[in-house]
Amino acid sequence: GAGVSQSPSNKVTEKGKDVELRCDPISGHTALYWYRQSLGQGLEFLIYFQGNSAPDKSGLPSDRFSAERTGGSVSTLTIQRTQQEDSAVYLCASSSQSGRSTDTQYFGPGTRLTVL
């Protein structure tokens, strides 16, 4: 595709439910990142994929959060038993190189998650 896409754009869920957020990176991009941004805050790193493997999961806030990437393309971020503090915008980014810090990251529009 022309850019990084994320779905859904908005998700409202009840506390305790599971949610799945999807990211479609730019075709051919090997590196994929998930971030979380709470209202008015900076970006909080969650996880980084290189191909299908995740060399850095250090940012996942709890074991309720998991992510996978299949076929070196689409990634899914799953939040189990959602809590109100999970409410945030979840941003996905991809880059074309091997996850070097010099790579430009191309961001999707984000998924705004609201947990009631």
Added chain:
Amino acid sequence: SQQGEEDPQALSIQEGENATMNCSYKTSINNLQWYRQNSGRGLVHLILIRSNEREKHSGRLRVTLDTSKKSSSLLITASRAADTASYFCATDARGYQKVTFGTGTKLQVIP
């Protein structure tokens, strides 16, 4: 913890004025990037400066880097209303691939 922190947190200027934002970081870096975010959604890459560079220009943007002070500044000259956005610096930590984003400066340019 945040590697980079921007200053000021918010900035309001008149169209045509220059806007300066600063970023301070804690550990040695390989490079520093500036990104822009409109309306709380996706970020757009603006410019990258490497640790061995001191200044870089791109259009109306000028970025400086002072590794001795662990700080960078982003200058937007002749600002326009369309420059209204949040601006983030992003740094790596030497030896690590992960890029860490700062807390951002919210810029408002008043027409």
